[in-house]
Amino acid sequence: MRLISYHEHGSPDVLRVEDVPAPAPGPGRLLLRTEAVGVNFVETQLRGDTAPFPSPLPGRPGGDVVGRVEALGPDTDGPVPGTRVVAFGVPAAYADQVVVEAERALVVPEDIDAATATALGSSGQTAWSVLDAARIAEGDTVLVHAAAGAVGHLVTQLAKLRGAGRVIGTVGSPAKADFVRAHGADDVVDYRQPGWADEVRRLTGGRGVDVVLDSVEGAVFKDGLKLLRPYGRLVYYGFAGSGGKVAQVAMTELFGLTYVVGVSLDAWTKADPARVAEARADLVRLVAAGALRVAVHTTLPLTRAAEAHRVIESRSQxxxxxLVP
Structure with a gap:
């Protein structure tokens, strides 16, 4: 079968198609035949060795995989062969067949197309976990960074569904503004422009926001923290703009009755399994009903994984x- 990997760090050109034996599922795991793979930004950072944690070689990009169960490993309780599922955090995901942990697999209805269903993996579940941590109250003003991204356009819609009174989305280029408004934002601000935080203050009459959802970090992190009203919450869940250097917060910066909480999908799934099961069922229901709209920027053949990475790194998505086989 085909597997995309890299043996050195660098540009998307280091990605290669390899011919390898099909994997075999061990205990607690499933073998899937791939239908679609959701490409996540962090994999471009790992490939380029710019993530704020080690990126060992050889690298085999992970992702969200939609596929059919072909086999169950020994002593595995899971969907029967033929069942269509999506799994998140799949290692070596850019492949014709993948092995996934059974507990990370979610059954996908037949009427949800494969590309759309990839959002039921890490992007949709991350959006849900971020909003759980944000504890949004009815009428809150919420600032969503990178609101046009794979997670951002979902978290914007979900914030509204949870009762946010106003959602301000930030983008990295004016060309994304209409898209962000079409997916639930009331206002849009370009965070790459000087004075973007002052524009947020203007939009809120100088009061700032109740919640900041930050997957960008870098230069916007401290300004976002200063935008919080008393008892405001900044939820940190990514580092797309960090350049490999994680932001630092002095405790004295929280004296304005503000909170910072970090979220990872693994921590969320372990914290309250019953809550997570409900959230996953709700995600499927919302996507199937069209109440949560998944935008697919582009679908590319598996062999054009390098192009997929270029699209993401261009920040145009x-x-x-x-990716599809």
Missing amino acids: LGRVV
């Missing part, structure tokens, strides 16, 4: 980038 609107929603998901997906």
Whole structure:
């Protein structure tokens, strides 16, 4: 079968198609035949060795995989062969067949197309976990960074569904503004422009925001923290703009009755399994009903994984980038 990997760090050109034996599922795991793979930004950072944690070689990009169960490993309780599922955090995901942990697999209805269904993996579940941590109250003003991204356009919609009174989305280029408004934002601000935080203050009459959802970090992190009203919450869940250097917060910066909480999908799934099961069921229901709209920016063949990475690194995407066999 085909597997995309890299043996050195660098540009997307280091990605290679390899011919390898099909994997075999061990205990607690499933073998899937791939239908679609959701490409996540962090994999471009790992490939380029710019993530704020080690990126060992050889690298085999992970992702969100939609596929059919072909086999169950020994002593595995899971969907029967033939069942269509999506799994998140799949290692070596850019492949014709993948092995996934059974507990990370979610059954996908047949009427949800494969590219759309990739959002039921890490992007949709991350959006849900971020909003759980934000504890949004009815009428809150919420600032969503990178609101046109794979997670951003989902979290913007979900914030509204949870009762946010006003959502301000930030973008890295004016060309994304209409897309962000179409996916639930009341206002849009370009965070790459000097004075972007002052524009947020103007939009809120100088009061700032109740919640900041930050997957960008870098230069916007401290300004976002200063935008919080008393008892405001900044939820940190990514580092797309960090350049490999994680932001630092002095405790004295929280004296304004503000909170910072970090979220990872693994921590969320372990914290309250019953809550997570409900959230996953709700995600499927919302996507199937069209109440949560998944934007697919482009769908590319598996062999064009390098192009998929270039699209993401260009910061031009609107929603998901997906690979198909």
